Amino acid sequence: MENFSEWYGNILERAEIYDLRYPIKGCGVYLPYGFKIRKYAFEIIRNLLDEAGHDETLFPLLIPENLLAKEGEHIKGFEDEVYWVTHGGQRPLDVKLALRPTSETSIYYMMKLWIKVHSDLPIKIYQVVNTFRYETKHTRPLIRLREIMTFKEAHTAHATREDAENQVKEAMDIYKRFFEKLGIPTIVSKRPEWDKFPGAEYTMAFDTIFPDGKIMQIGTVHNLGQNFAKTFDLEFETPDGEKDYAYQTCYGISDRAIASIIAIHGDEKGLILPPNVAPIQIVIIPLLFKGKENMVLDKAKELYNLLKNLGLRVKVDDRDIRPGRKFNDWEIKGVPLRIEIGPRDLENGKITIYRRDTGEKFQLKEQELKGEINNILNDIINNMKENAKNKIGSFISVIDYKEEDSLKDLINTIREKLENKGGMILIPFNNEIYNKDFEENIGGSILGTTEYNGEEYIAIGRTY
Numbered sequence: 001m002e003n004f005s006e007w008y009g010n011i012l013e014r015a016e017i018y019d020l021r022y023p024i025k026g027c028g029v030y031l032p033y034g035f036k037i038r039k040y041a042f043e044i045i046r047n048l049l050d051e052a053g054h055d056e057t058l059f060p061l062l063i064p065e066n067l068l069a070k071e072g073e074h075i076k077g078f079e080d081e082v083y084w085v086t087h088g089g090q091r092p093l094d095v096k097l098a099l100r101p102t103s104e105t106s107i108y109y110m111m112k113l114w115i116k117v118h119s120d121l122p123i124k125i126y127q128v129v130n131t132f133r134y135e136t137k138h139t140r141p142l143i144r145l146r147e148i149m150t151f152k153e154a155h156t157a158h159a160t161r162e163d164a165e166n167q168v169k170e171a172m173d174i175y176k177r178f179f180e181k182l183g184i185p186t187i188v189s190k191r192p193e194w195d196k197f198p199g200a201e202y203t204m205a206f207d208t209i210f211p212d213g214k215i216m217q218i219g220t221v222h223n224l225g226q227n228f229a230k231t232f233d234l235e236f237e238t239p240d241g242e243k244d245y246a247y248q249t250c251y252g253i254s255d256r257a258i259a260s261i262i263a264i265h266g267d268e269k270g271l272i273l274p275p276n277v278a279p280i281q282i283v284i285i286p287l288l289f290k291g292k293e294n295m296v297l298d299k300a301k302e303l304y305n306l307l308k309n310l311g312l313r314v315k316v317d318d319r320d321i322r323p324g325r326k327f328n329d330w331e332i333k334g335v336p337l338r339i340e341i342g343p344r345d346l347e348n349g350k351i352t353i354y355r356r357d358t359g360e361k362f363q364l365k366e367q368e369l370k371g372e373i374n375n376i377l378n379d380i381i382n383n384m385k386e387n388a389k390n391k392i393g394s395f396i397s398v399i400d401y402k403e404e405d406s407l408k409d410l411i412n413t414i415r416e417k418l419e420n421k422g423g424m425i426l427i428p429f430n431n432e433i434y435n436k437d438f439e440e441n442i443g444g445s446i447l448g449t450t451e452y453n454g455e456e457y458i459a460i461g462r463t464y
């Protein structure tokens with residue numbers, strides 16, 4: 001892809017996903033088609049969380065200043081990013097109210113009221129809400145928003161450190177499955193101390209690599225230890241009648257999941273959507289010839305009903321425009337399958353199918369459609385996963401640095417690689433380079449430590 005940024009902006013508009021013309025920086029509008037992709041994608045994560053015993057909740061948008069400021073590290077991390085509500089009409093408010101940048105403080109204030117004894121634990125809740133961050137880095141649609149419109153944040157409290165540790169593992173497993181279902185390859189790393197979530201003991205992050213070679217953090221899981229629990233007094237009685245503070249975790253994903261579907265799978269022609277999030281999974285295009293319109297339209301209707309009854313999202317495009325235009329429109333929108341029905345095929349009992357992911361066109365006997373359709377859709381997602389894996393794989397390079405090698409050469413190699421190709425560089429773990437001083441010299445970021453072929457590596461890249 002020649003110019004990813006341009007392609008990306010263009011596709012948001014042409015596929016009618018998101019309109020960036022709203023007159024506030026970092027805020028935009030989900031259009032109906034984009035909203036549906038968002039709906040199906042977040043339905044997947046909701047289901048995964050629900051199946052693992054989480055409950056969905058809803059907390060207020062506003063957080064009083066004194067609550068937000070309670071946890072020292074946390075507020076330090078967010079103070080430059082908070083939007084404040086200072087007035088009600090003309091009147092100054094007694095207590096300033098923050099628009100939530102994330103909801104630890106509002107949720108943990110309430111958890112204090114809910115937690116008394118060990119049997120009140122664990123609590124595993126989540127919400128999908130908008131959060132606000134006054135981002136100072138260059139904002140980008142669905143990637144760096146000031147109003148993060150789709151912020152799925154989960155918050156948990158446990159009776160033991162071990163339970164919280166296991167919760168981190170469960171959350172990572174959920175995210176791994178979520179991104180797998182979307183066909184988005186991820187690299188998981190433990191963020192360095194200097195880049196962890198404000199108030200966390202440690203942060204695990206899911207990164208992917210965009211077509212421009214830049215690293216995109218698409219999810220994070222934080223072990224909060226007892227930091228917030230002590231501040232918010234989440235004390236409970238243990239089975240032995242002792243007192244202890246709850247052990248907590250939180251984890252989040254955002255609109256970046258949608259941005260990644262677009263960026264990782266799309267091509268020069270437009271979107272390519274995984275069938276599970278495609279608002280339209282199959283579009284039927286009747287090829288109308290004079291005198292045979294009814295025959296073709298009837299068949300289109302019949303196939304529509306057949307596929308709809310199988311639980312698929314189908315559309316018949318019977319607009320009065322040339323078929324070529326229709327093909328083009330649905331290719332831009334990434335519809336996984338197109339079925340063409342023309343009079344000649346019909347006479348032979350056949351239909352023509354076009355696959356958006358491979359660009360293949362093939363014929364199927366009409367009776368075979370019912371039995372084959374799910375196989376074809378499965379094949380599409382598997383093929384998309386494989387393609388994405390190859391794309392991301394080609395962006396990962398390993399540098400085999402050893403202590404006795406020259407640090408200066410290493411810095412030059414990293415700089416050069418990041419400059420020319422971008423992507424992710426992996427270097428066997430080494431204390432000499434796992435620090436902020438080193439990071440300052442490489443023209444990129446130390447993402448963290450990651451396991452690669454069973455060994456510990458340092459991951460480096462340029463981030464969004």
Ligand code: 5CA
Nearest residue numbers: 102143144145153217218219220250251252254
């Ligand atoms: N409370 C924790 C867990 S929910 C939290 O806020 N973590 S976070 O700061 O790491 O955010 C969670 C995820 O939201 C990030 O991993 C990132 O993928 C996404 N995110 C963060 N800031 C933005 C932004 N400005 N626009 C879009 N997505 C964002």
